[in-house]
Amino acid sequence: MSSGSGDVQRPVTLGIDVGGTKVLGLAVDASGAVLADLRVPTPGTRGAQGPERAREQLLEATATVATQLAARVGPPSHSSPLRVGVGVPGLVDDAGVLRFAPNLPVGTGLDMASLLSERLGGSPVVVDNDATCATVGEWAYGAAAGTSDVLMVTLGTGIGGGIVTGGRMVRGTNGFAGEIGHMVVNPAGPVCPCGRRGCWERYASGSGLGRLARDAAHAGHLSAVVSLAEGDPEAVRGEHVTQAALAGDADARAVLEELGWWLALGLANLAKILDPDTIVVGGGLVGAVRLVLQHVRQAFDEMMEGCRQRPEVKILLATLGDRAGAIGAALVARGGNRYEAGTPRTR
Amino acid sequence: MSSGSGDVQRPVTLGIDVGGTKVLGLAVDASGAVLADLRVPTPGTRGAQGPERAREQLLEATATVATQLAARVGPPSHSSPLRVGVGVPGLVDDAGVLRFAPNLPVGTGLDMASLLSERLGGSPVVVDNDATCATVGEWAYGAAAGTSDVLMVTLGTGIGGGIVTGGRMVRGTNGFAGEIGHMVVNPAGPVCPCGRRGCWERYASGSGLGRLARDAAHAGHLSAVVSLAEGDPEAVRGEHVTQAALAGDADARAVLEELGWWLALGLANLAKILDPDTIVVGGGLVGAVRLVLQHVRQAFDEMMEGCRQRPEVKILLATLGDRAGAIGAALVARGGNRYEAGTPRTR
Numbered sequence: 001m002s003s004g005s006g007d008v009q010r011p012v013t014l015g016i017d018v019g020g021t022k023v024l025g026l027a028v029d030a031s032g033a034v035l036a037d038l039r040v041p042t043p044g045t046r047g048a049q050g051p052e053r054a055r056e057q058l059l060e061a062t063a064t065v066a067t068q069l070a071a072r073v074g075p076p077s078h079s080s081p082l083r084v085g086v087g088v089p090g091l092v093d094d095a096g097v098l099r100f101a102p103n104l105p106v107g108t109g110l111d112m113a114s115l116l117s118e119r120l121g122g123s124p125v126v127v128d129n130d131a132t133c134a135t136v137g138e139w140a141y142g143a144a145a146g147t148s149d150v151l152m153v154t155l156g157t158g159i160g161g162g163i164v165t166g167g168r169m170v171r172g173t174n175g176f177a178g179e180i181g182h183m184v185v186n187p188a189g190p191v192c193p194c195g196r197r198g199c200w201e202r203y204a205s206g207s208g209l210g211r212l213a214r215d216a217a218h219a220g221h222l223s224a225v226v227s228l229a230e231g232d233p234e235a236v237r238g239e240h241v242t243q244a245a246l247a248g249d250a251d252a253r254a255v256l257e258e259l260g261w262w263l264a265l266g267l268a269n270l271a272k273i274l275d276p277d278t279i280v281v282g283g284g285l286v287g288a289v290r291l292v293l294q295h296v297r298q299a300f301d302e303m304m305e306g307c308r309q310r311p312e313v314k315i316l317l318a319t320l321g322d323r324a325g326a327i328g329a330a331l332v333a334r335g336g337n338r339y340e341a342g343t344p345r346t347r
Numbered sequence: 348m349s350s351g352s353g354d355v356q357r358p359v360t361l362g363i364d365v366g367g368t369k370v371l372g373l374a375v376d377a378s379g380a381v382l383a384d385l386r387v388p389t390p391g392t393r394g395a396q397g398p399e400r401a402r403e404q405l406l407e408a409t410a411t412v413a414t415q416l417a418a419r420v421g422p423p424s425h426s427s428p429l430r431v432g433v434g435v436p437g438l439v440d441d442a443g444v445l446r447f448a449p450n451l452p453v454g455t456g457l458d459m460a461s462l463l464s465e466r467l468g469g470s471p472v473v474v475d476n477d478a479t480c481a482t483v484g485e486w487a488y489g490a491a492a493g494t495s496d497v498l499m500v501t502l503g504t505g506i507g508g509g510i511v512t513g514g515r516m517v518r519g520t521n522g523f524a525g526e527i528g529h530m531v532v533n534p535a536g537p538v539c540p541c542g543r544r545g546c547w548e549r550y551a552s553g554s555g556l557g558r559l560a561r562d563a564a565h566a567g568h569l570s571a572v573v574s575l576a577e578g579d580p581e582a583v584r585g586e587h588v589t590q591a592a593l594a595g596d597a598d599a600r601a602v603l604e605e606l607g608w609w610l611a612l613g614l615a616n617l618a619k620i621l622d623p624d625t626i627v628v629g630g631g632l633v634g635a636v637r638l639v640l641q642h643v644r645q646a647f648d649e650m651m652e653g654c655r656q657r658p659e660v661k662i663l664l665a666t667l668g669d670r671a672g673a674i675g676a677a678l679v680a681r682g683g684n685r686y687e688a689g690t691p692r693t694r
Contacts, residue, residue, distance in 0.1 A: 149519055149520040165512070165519065166518060170517070171622070172496055172622020173494075173496035174657050177512065179619040179622070180620050182619050183530075183620060184532060184612055184616055185531060185532065185533075185534065186532075186533060186534060187612060196650060268531070269531055269616075270620070272530060273508075273510075273526065273527050274517065274519055275519020275520055276520060277520035305542060310446070
């Protein structure tokens, strides 16, 4: 996957964020500026036509995004092929194989790096976890720029994470570090798809928000939110809560504050373990978190009090929006830069 | 505190572990061999004669241990003063000031590095957290030798921790990383001295074991253990449980298994976050953990199952015993070596 050390790197790399619903590709120059972007729906997710065909379609869609972006930023060159970084929702090993992808089931076991590189005429392809990529993006050009101890938390359907300490990404022995959503915070809590009870993401993610809201709705609260779900408490989702809270509904806001309390609890746990300078909260739930950020801040400070005497940990919202992962993937493709403190990655 | 770069380092350094009950000093050579050791009781802990006097006594005892060890390994030299590393139970900032020391109350706020260096004729003194030092020791010469992603957990009255990722100690932005004992694992759990509820160390430490046992004793179980505590359920401590379990008491063993389950829960949380190759369990509770290590292993594997497909995380008991902290402190004093991947520390 890596090119020789005599290779002249092109200043533009491609970053592709493969999500459960969309594939977003960006061409990014050495300053982090986005030169071109392309977004397509993620093809056939669970493989109605069989898993082999679904895998083919996933690879094909990703390769097509890369090829079309490449065409827009200049002709291909054999002496200096365009480098491609890909972020995927799951555990990726050092060889670029997607080992486990509950939110992209057809991807589990897929040797994405090799197969994409083949489809792209041998261009170097680096595959990494999407939350890791988002962390790299926010660290390089977003909310955490200029810091060296960062915790990034992406709140979507689940919770993803990326950790930077002492100016380096924490990868772990298998490259699986940052699986923070399955930290158990309540062993008697609700069952998680992972099989355990009381994982953090049962409380502080989009699906967690939906669950908290449905519990409140079944208990007879949240009438405004239930109306948005066409009167069916079981149909209540996180978006309905955020929508009602934005419109000023106090019950909806109370549920968001409950989410915020659980968010603070997990963040405080992680801050005690990692002692970050800055925590960046990103992902699709950022709009909801913004509404209760003061509440999160206050709960976090109370949870940290007494355990230490230390400067305040900054809690910031991500600034790159849904582009963080693709921008980070483009940086990961570059190797070096601020990623891994200058050590080029050669998977 | 640091000497100039032209300074010739002596091959022997001193490591001193200042605990709540004893001060243990070791002279350690470049191969990790212990050349001399000295152990004295920690003087007047809470300062009956006033905090100033108690601080003086603490510094004096530590300095005396250093001076006596130094005399035993050779005459002092002005061109190459003996380097001293000190491990203390609490949060130590980058300047070597003990910021918060609940288990060594007179130490809170003490500028140990400067004051000890003064007392030692200007010898370079590095002060660091005791669990960090123990981690460095076990990483260099103990159970985690040869690995680059280590989680060390020290189980004593509370729980301390040290983290190595990618071959480097994780320090955090203030040097406070590794405060794993106050990770909340049950927000409705028992109150912790830190003010929160359900911190991990309420379950998986020596004091946690005592609490689990007293709960069982008050519920009418644990008659053998209560006998060891002279018939008073409220007097039951962790040591009684271990003693009874060693003698084959099934009830005592059941309490140890409960401790083991909570230990596994916290270890699994940390393994998901950090993806270590090796977990090392040390501290005064190791004897108790040894009795239920298979139970811990099994519970840990169940907790990790479904979240990832990955090689087994090694769970090992510490091998340096109560010397790990002092050996690590001697290494910390050396700077470089395997600590911080060769970067000399100059606090």
